[in-house]
Amino acid sequence: MSIATLFEIVLAAVVLGLAIWTITVSETYSAAVGFVAYGLLVALIWVRLDAVDVAMTEAAIGGGLGGIVLLGAAARLRESEAMTAERPGRVVRLCAAALSASIAMVLAVAVLILPDPAPTLAPTVISNAGATGLANPVTNVLMAFRAMDTMLEKVVLMLAIVGVWSLASDQAWGGRPGPRHEADPNGVLAFLARLTPPAGIVIGIYLLWTGADHPGGAFQGGAVLASMWLLVIMAGLADTPPVSSRSLRLILVAGPGVFLVVGLGGLCFGPAFLAYPVAFAKPLILGIEVAMTLTIAATLALLLAGAPERSATR
Amino acid sequence: MTEFLTGAVGLILAILALGLVSILRGPGDADRMMAAQLIGTAGIAVLLLLGAVTGVPTAVDVALILALLATFASIAFVKKGLSRLDTDGPG
Amino acid sequence: MPPPAPTLTTTTGSVLLVLSIVVPVAGVLLAFALGDRYCRLVVFTVMPFGIAIAAAILMLLPLSEGHLVYLLGAWPPPLGVALRADGLSAVMLATVAIVICAVAIFAATDFRPTEAKTRAPFAFWILLLAIWGALNTIFVGGDLFTLYVALELLTFAAVPLVSLDGRAETLRSALRYLLFALLGSVLYLSGTALLYGLHGTLDILLLSHRVSVEPGALIAAALMTTGLLAKTALFPLHLWLPPAHAGAPAAASAILSGLVVKGSFFILLRLWFDVMPALPGFAVPQLLAALGAGAIVFESVVALRQERLKLLIAYSTLAQIGYLFLMFPLAFGASGRLESGQALAGGLLQAISHATAKAAMFMAVGSIYGGLGHDRITGLRGVARALPLSVLAFALGGIALMGLQPSGASLAKELLLQKAMSTGQWWWAIVLQAGGIFTAAYVVLVLAHALAPADEPIALISPASRSRDLAALALALCSLSLGLMPWEHYLPLPHGGALKLFDLDALSKFLLPAMGGATLAILLSPWPHPLACSAVWKNLMRVLGPFRRTCLGFGGLVERGDDALRQWPAASISLVVVTLLLAASMFAANS
């Protein structure tokens, strides 16, 4: 057994151990902490699998922001834990364990007996990269070859916002999401919230820019920007915008909107919907990505902030 | 060289796991809040070494994200912990 | 050696497929950006375009040999994503356009944005458009992952509709719906992962040429099928549907019950009839239909025991979802494959009839609820006089589902029965008939209560709205006349086998289930019957009394069993069991 394999086994064991701990621990708050740790560590597996784009996404969105939204909810719901429903009985648990194990086994078998050599689209993707002028194959797939999925997924994000907002009470509609954060303006948190965002914004833009040719892109950049915005909000230096704000709405639809317009441009002036003329492919895609980054940053941050709770004037 | 670095990665990972066990066991929230800190240092070290081992230079960019998000997570931990102290009821 | 890949090119006029997705999506974006006040306006602007596109696709399809293909970004699969439409997609597109428009007209007054109330209208209109876009994507999507994204889009649009009024009860059902649907989509996604690992593409057409009987494909099929079953709410994976559909506002219920469950069902059809028709073997179709039969029996009995009208209809939706699955064994041909023939046509027709009729019925019940302030069956006396149009819409929708010619349901039932006889699977013929009788039972039950004269005229909370009733009525009439449409251009129907209309035979085919249904309604509904005071009833009860008590006991037992199955652990365990069963039976069939 090589030392690399040993490392992989350790990594897999740590991640799995965290997963099991997250599921079995009695306190929800601890489970959420465990999940954040799990999400950040899974990124290591993705790096090991040579999928750096996914590693960034998983660290930023899956573990990072996803974990934090769970954590916030766990903190808010902590008091309710005592009165929650009873756990299912031992028979049900055993039954569930056996069945889950068999599903896991079936999946493991299915993965292990996949054919060799494995089918792949990597050569096709790379040989067609010239059509977009971008060197990052993942960005090419996301923005050109499977652009439809990406566009629809932006609409999914927007619908999630609509869904979350629709949970507001009628009085709070149009108001600001989430609780108002108060913090000592001279405290450590405010200090950090003044110091980190400049660096974070540079990193976010860097990720977007480098995404053209290296791992990175709109999702990862947007997630970093979102976390910076939330940091400022949590430190009490800024407030969440009211959801009725027109400019906010425009930012939230900018990404899919620009995508759609460029796609229709391809339909009118080019060969097909979502086709980019070779000469303008790179600027067009970057333009879409810039709009998308803004939209993603705003969307992710607002999804974390939750439903409108306070009227806009306060 | 590669073997040495891989070994170091494995070692730090094992240390990280050990640290996580101790942190997650508790007893208080403050202990659990350290988890993101631990990952923010040891996890980044693993990533940087991994980048050097596998020749994936962009692993450094992942480390960058990890550093930012781990900080953010820590702050969220603390903030949520504090907010529960300040207010008695939920929300 | 796999057969050569089919050539893939964009066909003329197929840009309509793009538009069918882009127009609603653009509407969503526009409505969101313009804000609360203009949402409704945007919807009514988009509507005519949507209908025109669906109609154009319907007209274009026969001219282009029944297939439209559009390569997005001009990238051919497997690299790119293709949109494809066949007859099935075209008729579904048209159905959705019609139902959405009827619902929009129905909801126009309920969800009028006013100064005091903008939240619910804002969400409703955007989500309505989103559902339209998602369904259209599902019908024309040619790639399993695009279908996944569309399915998620559908779920994300449907869940907030459930909890639009913000009551704790509806929030709870929305959350349950969301969690179970997510479980389903993860299973579906794991199946697509395996398929990609096996064949390096997720394009439906390419996969259909590459998929062969191999363990990985069988496992993928089992996982994906179960995921879709969970989203379609096939018994016993139905825990989320009754509270979600019964708690939503009437317009939303119509959409959820009529259209949303058909989305995942349609993907299931794509999966089994297009991607892997050779995989299931004999056992899987039988298993699916057995679950369907379970749904028909269990949920119909439970439906007849409901006191609230909306819940009754929600449960009967479950029974009718089960009915849709009866086509699988009937489509299983002698060649050992699922054949896109008469059975598929029958199943799809049933889905369309159900979509239109159920939406109409939910809308009618919504009007009744709005008028009376409640929807208890026992309090329906005299409502036929107070709200004649609503009751008429309900009755017509119900009669269409019961299978009075020329309704779509009657044609569908005829097709499926013929197929059951020709393939010698008489047991499914029995289930088909039972399904018809159960449908008749609940329609008759409701009508008996609604048509009973009231002791005193009932006071309506709010006056009946003409436009709302007309929308429901139009949809019901649409369902009732579906049998007259020229289906042979779109669905694989046997030529020359068109049904004779309005003969004596057809009438008896309608009346017999109706009588059976009336009997069942008397035997299984525990609520005081409107005729309970009359002498006839007393005489009847003298004969039937002990028998009815037994039946009621049985019904109570079934309801308790159903209640147990609808608990979360039980339902999720059944989900895993169904997955394993499907996989095992496929392995058994193909080993």
Next chain:
Amino acid sequence: MSIARDIMTIVGVSAGVFFFLAGTIGLLRFPDTLTRLHALTKADNLGLGLVVLGLLPQAGSVRDGLKLISIWMFALLAGATVSQLIARTARQRGPFT
């Protein structure tokens, strides 16, 4: 030249691993939250710094090197402030929670 670089890497990374180990032993052995926090943040940040130092000779370009250093600086900054916040939380709760 390359041997010198490798030696520097080996020394740096080994020292880094040592400090990580020390920090974790502190985590396991120290009795209360504040001392554990102290062990974690100080030792681990030092360990990370040493690892970065060790990796610097392996960096392909000046830009990569600068990136490495900036990551460490960032981790230091974050660690210093965040640990103070955590400590404050721990103290507010009282020593026993």
Next chain:
Amino acid sequence: MSAVTVFGLCAAAAVGVGLYGLITNPQPLRKIIAFNLLGSGVFLLFGIIGRRGAAAGSGNDPVPQALVITGVVVAFSATALAIALTLRLFETAGSMTLRSRAPTGPNSDPSAG
């Protein structure tokens, strides 16, 4: 044992663990966490498959990578929506159970008429 084998088993196990949690945990929040674990297991599955398809200088087939990125974003939106629902449910109902006790209201055995 290669990376694909080790992480393939890990992915399958994560799916199993997540599934178990989703079935047995009564609290919605725990179900959401379990769903995320389950999802990340499935995404890893894609990663394994992409890793097997490494070719042409790309260490991991870019198509599954792109699918996973899309999937991660969708899963995150789902998480956010589910959590917003949970919080709102808690605010309105004050209880956190998903058990539906007879959505009809009074549904006890009515006397036969």
